[in-house]
Amino acid sequence: MVEDWNEWNAERVRRFRAEAAARGLPESEVEAWVRALVPGTFFAEGGDGPAVVRLGGFPGLPEGVPAQEYPLVASVDCALLPGGAGLPASGHLLFFGEPSLDFRGPAGGSVVHVPAGAATAVRKVDSVYGPFVEQELRTVWRHLSPLDGESYAESRWAEPDDEQYELGEELGDAWTAVGGSWPTWTFALGGPPVVLNDDPLSAPEDGGDWTVLAAWRREEGVATWLIRREDLAAGRFDRVYACADM
Template identity: 60%
Template sequence: MIEDGNTGRADRFRAEAASRGLPAREAEAWIRATVPGTFVAQGGDGPLAVRLGGDPVLPDNAPDPCHPLIARVDCPLIPLGATGLPLPAAGHLLFFADPELGLRGPMSDAVRHVPAGTPAAVRRVTAGRGPFEPQDMRTMWHHLSPPMPESFAEARWEDPDDEEYELAEELESAWTHVGGSWPTWTFALGAHPVVINDDPLRLVGDEAPDGGDWALLATWRCDERAGGLDAAVVSWMIRRQDLASSRFDRVYVHVDRA
């Protein structure tokens, strides 16, 4: 696991923002907008916290999923508090989706929790494009995730103008400048969304009929192993109260492509 890079980052960012003449008030707003995230990438020699692709390991009595397996997360290997979310402490989380379909909306079987000790076996499932090529994710790190500049501006100001969008981009530049170098991640838990066209958290907040306090559960940035879908991003979102109750049948999935 790569060491946490958050130590002192806020102070370094304040100094960098001040050196660029950026307003201290907006720099503090940027810091408050950051959220924890856990990021994983292929390679490394750490424990196998996340495995992408392949066939799912499902309980004998579980129905077949509607879409191929994207990721299998070993919950005990995700440090408590690293994602800022109340994830299950034991068992596995399975994430399903089909980026080619351009999914957008609620999916009752997009995420499944298999409790520890549940009799389960590998199952070959014919669903959509899958199975995707298996990838072992042994490189993991944790750090504060900032919002995308456009998302920050639209949350910070009502009907932001060009100068406010530019200020958000300058804040992002200052934050990135003091953050150090990180590998290119493929899968993340928590964090802020990766926005290509639309911010999925803003979309679900507008579209969900019952409202609620939504959180980003996970993100998959498709790579070349996804069969020509490497410009796609899949986001799984859940209401915080549903996550606390392990109601993974109420997940909202959003697929975005360039």
């Protein structure tokens, strides 16, 4: 595991600038791409460190927490997260959900922070989807990630033309060329939205400043938990929005 992710990411940005310049890409657009990069923490199986994320099984919840509508997807040990994740420094963050298109809309209760040292009891959730198979995710990395080329063009220009879409793809190719090889992640905190059919950030209709809180990737598709930036800063995990893309 890289000890200083900030330095690693800074070095990758330097390599990207050099690669983009070698390809003749406009400097102003290269810098716009860099500004649009999104930090995220990614988890995969393998490795020999502690299990930062545990998938599946049944949750341990404090007394007074309401019964859950969905089965447990992941339990994140916040004390083991790399610096800069922007989440609680201790305790466990539990994510509940399902790989179904019905998993869409305001989802209060689908993310629960359990404080360190809190007395908990195992709760079983009655669901056709769970419990999910238990997995331990020990491989962790934190890096800057771009939007996909099409999403980038649509966020950069109000009505992008073919050349602007192509430029977004070229910037993405230059970024990928200097990135090295990464394992396929299963669970992520933060990062850009994963777009299969629809951008999850376009799902809430209230015009709020939403960002990706977490994403869970499976063969069936991707489940995403969104949160308003002000709620993330305040630790208001009871106000998330959830959606699945299959």
